[in-house]
Amino acid sequence: MSGARLKFIKPQEPVLVETPPVSDDWLHEIKYDGFRTQLILDWAGARALTRTGIDWSKRYWPIVAAAEKLKAKSFTLDGEVIAPDPDGRPNFHEMHSRMAWNAELLAFVAFDILHKDGQDLRSLPAIERKAVLWDLVKPADGIIQYSQHVEGSGAEFFKAVEKMGLEGMVSKRRGSPYRSGKTESWVKAKCWEVGDFELLGIKRERGKETKAIMARDGRYAGSATIALPKGVRERLWQRVQKGRAPAGLPTAVADGEVEWVKRGIIGQVKFLRGEPKLRHASLQGFRDED
Incomplete structure (x- = not known):
C-alpha cells in the first residue's frame, strides 16, 4: 500500500x-x-x-x-x-x-x-x-x-x-x-509557587513597574515585579550598592538600565509553576545573607 x-x-x-x-x-x-x-x-x-x-x-x-x-x-x-x-x-x-x-x-x-x-x-x-x-x-x-x-x-x-x-x-x-x-x-x-532567588539588580524604567533581576543556582532566572510595602522597599533601596553585571546574562538584560547590587541578597519570589523562566513573578520579600 x-x-x-x-x-x-x-x-x-x-x-x-x-x-x-x-x-x-x-x-x-x-x-x-x-x-x-x-x-x-x-x-x-x-x-x-x-x-x-x-x-x-x-x-x-x-x-x-x-x-x-x-x-x-x-x-x-x-x-x-x-x-x-x-x-x-x-x-x-x-x-x-x-x-x-x-x-x-x-x-x-x-x-x-x-x-x-x-x-x-x-x-x-x-x-x-x-x-x-x-x-x-x-x-x-x-x-x-x-x-x-x-x-x-x-x-x-x-x-x-x-x-x-x-x-x-x-x-x-x-x-x-x-x-x-x-x-x-x-x-x-x-499553580503558583514561592521560592528563594538571588537578587542581581534592579531595573527602573519611566512609566513601567520596577523589576528585580533574579538568579537561581548561579543562573539568570528572569525578572520579578517588586511588590513590597513602602517600608520594606525603602530597606531594599538602602541595600542597593553599585555592583557589576554578572557574567552569562542575556545581552538584552546586561545592556539595560540596571542597578547591579552586591551579592548576597536573597528574594522570596512568587511565580508560576512549571515555566523555564520566571513568569508573572513578583518579589514578596528579601533577606541579606551576608
Missing part, C-alpha cells in the same frame, strides 16, 4: 487565565509537564512529531513501537510525552536524560484524537473525541496513557491539582471542535 502520509497538524494551544472556568460546560484535565507531541500512525508506520512538526521518533522509539500495536489502521493523537515518577507524576527534570538513555521510561499521555481510520474527527465536540480516544487507548496504564478528565467543578479540581504539587490544569469546552493555534475554547490555569 502507498500514497500520501497523514500530515502534521498545528496543535491547538490553550490561553493562560488567572482562574479556571466554573460552569459545567467545561472539561478539566491535569496539565502534564513534558513535551507536546503528535503521534501519527499511517500505512508507513508510526512517528512522533514535536509541537512544531519535527520528527523525534528515534528519541521516543518505545512510544512509537507501542503506537503501532494499538487497534487502528491510522490515527493522529495529540498529547504530551512525560517522564513519570513511580507515583505517575510527570518529572520534567528527568526528560532529557530519559530521552538519551532510558526512553522506555517515558510515557505518552493522549488527550485528543484528530484522525482515526480515514476520518477527520476535528469537527466533533471535544467530549465525543475523548470517547473515541478512550476506545482506542483503553484503561491506559502502559506507555501510552489516556488523560482522564472531570466535567465541571473547575475550582475544586484546581485545588486538588495545587495540593498534589502539579503544574496546573487545562480546561476545554465540552462541545468545541479542534482548531489549530490559540483559541478561547481551551484555557490553562497554572
